[in-house]
Amino acid sequence: MRSLVWFGCLAMWIVFPAFLPPKPLVSRHFRLERLADGVWAAINNTEQGGHAICNAGIIDLGDRTVVFDPFMNLDAAAELRRVAEHLTGRRATWVVNxxxxxxxIRGNQVFLPAAIVSTAWNRREISVTEPRQLQWERAHAPGILAMYRKQLASARTAKEKEDIFLWLGYFEGMVQSGPRIRTTLPDVLFSDSLWIYGSRRSLKLLEFRNGHTASDVVVILPSEGIVFTGDLFFHYAHPHLVDGDPDSLVRHLGMxxxxxxxxxxxxxxxPLGGRENLRQLAGYVTDLQELVRTGKARGMTDSAIVAQPIPDVYAGWTFGRRFFEENMAFLCGRMSGQ
Ligand SMILES: [Zn+2]
Structure with a gap:
């Protein structure tokens, strides 16, 4: 009898896959944070070698679903899509870059036929930089991945391992996804601002010029006071200043x-942050500018300025010396008028 029941259950699972237990809403690439009813942040697990790399958002408008920043790699993007469809009960209508x-941007292709929304500047820039970037990655990423695997074997402290895991995930995802990437450009373009109205809530896309890059799109949920900032805001992580304008970034963070x-x-x-964390990031930018200004006033060479220790308050931040030194070199160049 028991075997009959067993067989019955097995037959139900084969005929009706819906009877299978649902896959859990967890991923090795990110963790979900529920911000409001129908609004989630997907926070990457980069420190554990995940392939998402950036953070993403899932917003249920009531009759449509919006996904913000669909990750870097196809496996992580597919997980994001699965989770978004599970949470909202429908496919994404809009994907924001x-x-x-x-x-x-590289997860865009996973969400098709969703409309990909961004600014005209971003569409043009993706079309120019992605082919070059992908070509560079094909030539160099496998070698860099091998180097980080070797470094992991000799890493001693937990912090050293965490930093290596981050770059291992970045290059491992790149090598795995690379051959399957089909650059998918934004096809709904705006400048300045755009509203998307849903039956349950509405959101505003706002463009900030010359901050982290020449064009950064932020998604604001006015009713909930939630803002998806993209890379205008790095939290507990050294920002990537070299493609933007640091003075203007400080003003945007203040706004x-x-x-x-x-x-x-x-x-x-x-991780998620509050207003004080945006001000802290603005302070990081002005602190580094001051370090460079003081170094130059003392007659230090640019390489000596860049080699200075990271200020204690930022010493534990993700991306460590790699981004700190890039930022310092960039600021040295700007202050020399290069
Ligand atoms: Zn960025």
Whole structure:
């Protein structure tokens, strides 16, 4: 009798896959944070070698689903799609690209036929930079991945291992996804701002010029006070300043932090933050500018300025010396008028 029941259950699973237990809403590439009823942040697990690399968002408008920044690699993007469809009960209608960097756009193809929304500048920039970037990655990523695997074997401290895992995930995802990437450009373009109205809530896309890059798109949920910032905001992580304008970035962060009704900020990288964390990031930029200014006033060479220790307050931040040194070199160049 028991075997008959067993057989019956097995037959139900084969005939009706819906009877299978649902896959859990967890992924090795990200963790979900519920921000409001129908709004989630997908925070990458980069420190554990995940392939998402950036953070993403899932927003249920009531009759349509919006996905913000669909990750860098196809496996992580497919997981994001699965989770978004499970949570909202439908496929994504809109996918927003906050800016042109590879880690925020390569999941686009996984969400087709969704409309991909961004600015005209980002569409043009993706069409120019992605072919070059993919070509470079084909030539160099496998070798760099092998180097990080070797480094992991000799890493001693937990912090060293965490930093290596981050880059292992980045290059491992790149090598695995690379041959299957079909650059998928934004096909709904706007400048300045765009509203999307749903039956349950509405959101505003706002373009910031010359911040992290020449064009950064932020998604604002006014009713909930939630902002998906893309890479205008890095939290507990060294920002990537070299494609943007640091003075203008500081002003943008001040504007975002100054809006009293905006309370929850989903960064492009790092955990969720509040207004004080945006101000802290603005402080990082001005602190590094001051370090460079002081070094130059003392007659230090640029390489000596770049080689300075990371200020204690930022010493534990993700991306470590790699981004710190790139940022310092960039600021040295700007202050020399290069
Ligand atoms: Zn970026």
């Amino acid at each position: 906050s800016h042109h960097h590879n880690d925020h 975002l932090a100054g809006e009293a009704s905006w309370k929850t900020f989903v960064p492009g990288h790092g």
